Amino acid sequence: MAVNILSSPNIVPEVLGEHNYATWSACMKNYFLAQDLWDIIETTNDPPQQEDELANCSKTWRRLNAAALHAIQVSCGMEILDQIKAISSAKLTWDILEQMFGQPSQGVGSYGVDSYAGIEALLKAVQSGDWNVLDEFLEAHGVALSAKITRRGQTVLHVAVAAGHVDVVEKLVDRMSAEDLEIRDNDGYTALTEAAVRGKYWMADCMLRKNKNLINIRTYRGNVPVVMAIGYGQIEMARYLYSLTPLDGLMPYSGPNGAALCVQAIYTGTLGVKHLYEMKLIHVQSHELLRCMCEGIVALDTQQRQEARVYVAIIRAIQNGIYEFVFELLRATPDLLWTKDEKSRNIFSLAVLHRQAELFRLILGLHLKNAMIYQRDSNKDTILHMAGMLANFTILDRIPGAAMQMQRELQWFKKLRLDKDVESVVPIEVKQAINKDGLTPQELFMKHHKDMMKEGEQWMKGTATSCTVVAALIATIMFAAAFTIPGGNDQTSGMPMLLHENLFMLFIISDALSLFSSSTSVLMFLGILTSRYAKDDFRKSLPKKMIIGLATLFFSIATMMIAFSGALLIMLRGHSWIVFPIIALAGVPVTLFVLMQFPLLVEMFDSTYKSSIFDRKMEHFFYSYNEQYAGYVFHQ
Incomplete structure (x- = not known):
């Protein structure tokens, strides 16, 4: 049946807040049952595998999942929506909201504690590492061992890990069941995840000895502990967790964790090749890895690329001037040339905004640059406005002295605006364009570089x-x-x-x-x-x-x-x-x-x-697919 969410703007009488989950979830469940969407919530987080008799079900599942997810999103308050907007699974979103708001408040009286002072005493004992007081409390209130005692939904073990008391953590783990160790807080963190992001090796080790499944439990954003550890810069912890993490959980069919781990490992230089910087081995292997990634990206549709953060990756590569990554990715998948960031800036504008000369020359060699040059972002800024904005400080810090920084900024702006070599790149309409604030590129340049001119003069x-x-x-x-x-x-x-x-x-x-x-x-x-x-x-x-x-x-x-x-x-x-x-x-x-x-x-x-930063030496690299792609470009 055709599901029409837009025709039902009032799915629930009141959007989800902190205190109305029971009513909200009952209304939502009835709505899903009426729309034949409840199976999406009840069954699995993953789409059917596209093989045998399930091949035709995949597209249907995606459509129904999107309908259910949209219904949940439009029925939440803005603060809650901001926390779940990145999740692409309706079931996972439903489960997360249940964890956040559906659990009974385990505070005063919920596990036999007669007053709020009891909770305070428990927290104080855990945070100070006073095992005698804690032991006495747990003897009197055994259920408190698995109760959520903070506003973030943390257990006693979570708090002990955060406080850094190894001996207390070990004694708590001995008392807790394997299932208790899997309890997650409001962010989806188990106590192991808490230990991973803090680099607490001995704590993680004692938990994993009791429950090896903790290594696979994801946060509500879908990250396993090894990815969380390396994301927080805990390299040794990440290596330890990686040795215990099943490879199946890092494969592409299991989600983005494997890709996230690779990206973080590249950023931190901890890929684990024995001699990472010796000779050309790492370069060759990295290039091969990049080639394999490009082959995988070619087969993905737009939604899959969005979920795999392909567009985010290419934007970051342009911001950081990672030339080879951008070159290989664009050569393998030419339609990525139309990638835009959250402000609708295309890759040509981003290369100018972040002063990446090599990448600018790369795109300048494309015949399709003329189709991109007229595009504006959400503020109606053109490519020349980008040159008029102040470069990122990480770029400017590489240039000694404010005067030379000003010189480089002027070179970008003047070359784009006046130089005969690139006159065809920036036509007269773009030079005189006015943005959302009513500023021409020249006026925007003066506004952004006023302080730099003064500093350059003083220098x-x-x-x-x-x-x-x-x-x-x-x-x-x-x-x-x-x-x-x-x-x-x-x-x-x-x-x-x-x-x-x-x-x-x-x-x-x-x-x-x-x-x-x-x-x-x-x-x-x-x-x-x-x-x-x-x-x-x-x-x-x-x-x-x-x-x-x-x-x-x-x-x-x-x-x-x-x-x-x-x-x-x-x-x-x-x-x-x-x-x-x-x-x-x-x-x-x-x-x-x-x-x-x-x-x-x-x-x-x-x-x-020295020679111009807009030397066209890269043009011949893209000649082969410029001709092939020209028809597609000019029909956009």
Whole structure:
């Protein structure tokens, strides 16, 4: 029969809250019975396997499951809906709501405790690890061992694990039955799961010795303990639990736990290959794993990809610049090019927003980029608006200094907006587009980068001021040294006495070069100090002056040390035992400058003059399926 949920907006008289579960569940059950949906709630969490006579049932099951799930969702309050919205099984959702609200309140009087003070005394004894008090309490109220004593639905064992008392946990586990160990709190955590996320190995071990099935019990979000452990960074605990977890529970047909475990293992670098970073073995194996994943993804429909978090994975890969993952995934499944995030931003816009140049070049090589370039997100932002937004701090932190950060931001924005190489990528309509806030890309850029411009100006002025003092000092010294030459002058002709000696020529040439280069450096730094600091100055003008200023300052220091060494050799001939150590020490300032400033100089030079971040070298990789896919793209 056709189920029409939308025609029944008032399935229950009142949406589910904290205190009306009994009435709500009775109404819902009657509704499910009337709509022939109760079997979905009563039977299984999983769809029928698509084989033999059940092959035709799979689609029907999915339809009925979706109808029942929708009925539950529209009958819940917003706070409760927010907690269950990610669950795709109607039965699992029903069971979770029963666990959360259907259990009787096991507080005052529910297991023989006569007052709230009794609950408080019990909790205090568990949290402090006072076994004598706890033992006495449990002797008097034995049922309290399996009761839920906190608002989160935790048992005594849950609380003891959280408190970290190993001896108390071991004694409680001895007293509890295997079934009691399987009790879950409101989040679906068993005491083992609580121990897993906290890395309590001995606690987990004593529980698993009594009930091995705990290793398979999932939280209400569907995660087994090993996945929870690695998700919370408990690597050693995850390895221990993995050794006990049946492989069947991590296979694709058993749900997403295996994929989640792999993803977390990759993030934390704990795949367990013995020598993970040696040679190219890990790269080859990772690539093979990626290829197998791509083959599996090709066979999935849209809903299955959503459940397997394929779309989330590709969005995260773009955010983090994982080039190979995106490349292989798009090559195997071209329709993933139309993936969008929660704000309806396509992968082209995301690559720009997160400043991933390699991925941008990858997509730029596609013929279908023209079909993507006009798309806007939920705020009506275009791809050029993305370039106008401030990059993520994790990206900017890789670039030293606010001025160079501003330069890189301008390079992205200006290249997209003006550069002839990519003029076809951003047409005039996109350049002048207005977003939801009424801002053009240019206005949005200025709004987001106002503070960065100020910081860049301060950084430039501070650096230029310090370097100007040094350069001016060198120029003064070298000017004075030119008129106090070693060996003196001939009293008759006024010519230097040592004019024809090689060491004297070395001195005078080095002195002149140091004077001229330091003077040039002073002028460059003065140019920086007197700059207007307009937005466009950060892209070429200011970096160019800083490069010239630093380079000439470095050269002036080096030649000043050479002039000093030459003068010393002239005056102390025949005393090499003192000359050469002093000359060696003269190299210390040059070395310090190289170590402290030269890397900045090199990085600034590369950032200003290296090849464009939008080099189209990736285009030929996608040529083969561009033609094949073109028809699909332009019919969207």
